[in-house]
Amino acid sequence: MGERAVSGERVVGLGLCTPIGTTEEMTLASMRAGLARFAEAAAPGAGEPVRASRLATLDPSSTRTERMIALGRAALDGVRERLKASPMGRVPLYLGLPEPSLGAPVARESLLGALLSAPPGQAGGALALVGAFEGGRAAFFEALSAAIGDLRAGRVGSMAVVGAVDSLCDADSLAALSAARLHLSPQNRDGRIPGEAAGFVVVARPGAAAGMGLEALGVVLGVALGAEPAPFASRVPSAADGLTGVFRALRGDEAAGARRVDEVMSCQPGESFWATELSRAYLRNAAWMPEPLALRAAGEWLGDAGAGAAPVMLAAALHRRRRRAQAARAAGRAPRALVYGSADGARGRGGRVGACVVEAAVGGAGGGEGR
The missing domain is CATH 3.40.47 (Peroxisomal Thiolase; Chain A, domain 1)
Known part of the structure; x- marks a missing residue:
């Protein structure tokens, strides 16, 4: 049985980077197995280490922006091949970002510049930022809504990349969460474990996916x-x-x-x-x-x-x-x-x-x- 005629934009590519896997396949396999990576991390000024979920391959001294750049680049690598199918010179990008919060400030221009720059020798699949949305956990949905609206209106061609990236695992963010007593600890049994992740989804207009030779996921x-x-x-x-x-x-x-x-x-x-x-x-x-x-x-x-x-x-x-x-x-x-x-x-x-x-x-x- 072929794909049913369902109204909606097709998901034709996925790329992830998380503490439990630096690719989509690794992350989803870890989730399926019920794996997590929670460990104590040092936070300046905090009386005790803060339990966090952070990517072990990143330097603990890296800033929030540096961590977000590394996570975002790795996640984008997972969709680069799909972007080459686009007939457009540059594929539009809609990006979800943290909301202003207790975490360390994000150097927005540095982050965007790093994510938009193609890897050395990369042919095709260049990105053009259309919008950045600082809605925290809702930011990806804001970006997805904007992308779908532009696709349906014919403003951006037939394909778009929608993603989001965040990290609360740098030392300054951990210290801020600790000072606000928001983290999970013996003193706060109803707290949170700081984490980090990046993900990108390639969406295409109905009918365009098949025309570009891409399977709808x-x-x-x-x-x-x-x-x-x-x-x-x-x-x-x-x-x-x-x-x-x-x-x-x-x-x-x-x-x-x-x-x-x-x-x-x-x-x-x-x-x-x-x-x-x-x-x-x-x-x-x-x-x-x-x-x-x-x-x-x-x-x-x-x-x-x-x-x-x-x-x-x-x-x-x-x-x-x-x-x-x-x-x-x-x-x-x-x-x-x-x-x-x-x-x-x-x-x-x-x-x-x-x-x-x-x-x-x-x-x-x-x-x-x-x-």
Whole structure:
């Protein structure tokens, strides 16, 4: 059975770099095996080491920007070959970045310059930045929404790269989290484990993927954005108004809300605030949610990877769905996953919220488990 006629942009490339794997294949294999890399890291001025999830091959003394550059370049390497299929001279890039927060400042121009520069000897697949979105855990969804809007309007050709990168594992960020008592410790059993990650997704207009000789790994059925009036940083119990609205928007979408999703993939760390947020938004949209709730959270593997969590969880959603492709063919329906992320809303800003629904491509050959 070939690919069904499903409305939505095709995912035709994935590239990841995380503490549990420097490629998409390594990261997803580690997640499938339930592996995590949590270890104590020194934080200047902190009374004790901070438990963190960080890439061991990076110098512990590297800055936040340096870590983000290394993570981003490695993740981009995973999609470079796909970009060569584009007939455009430069492929548009939409990039999700950290929100202003307790972490160390990011040297934005240095980061963007490093990610946009092609590796030595690289032919084709050059990138042109269209937009950078500082929405934290929601930033990737903001970037994805902008990319899909431009693709549908014909402003950027037939292909775009959407990604996000973040790190909270440099010494200054660890020290700031420690001073704010946000990290998991004996004194704060409801804290977070700082993490880092980068991921890039190549999306193409329906029909364009086949024309470029690229297999569709999945379909983005819909994206929704919102804001939480009382986010985590407000220090009040979650009312989940922002997330409820985002779920409701997707539920009302003709494609994304046509039937229940089969799994929920959360970009959140482990604090109880986020569990309360999800439970309230879930109950207000129960008719559209999996029953019983099937949930996986980024914190299980990555700790708090900030903006970098979303592309990882989207890739994991497609991978987990594709592993069940044979059963999906037999049932006549491809499984769907809801991926969402909520920002802290630091420094008096409202907390950005974003989500998307993706459906795995279950037809065609290749591109599955052995990819």
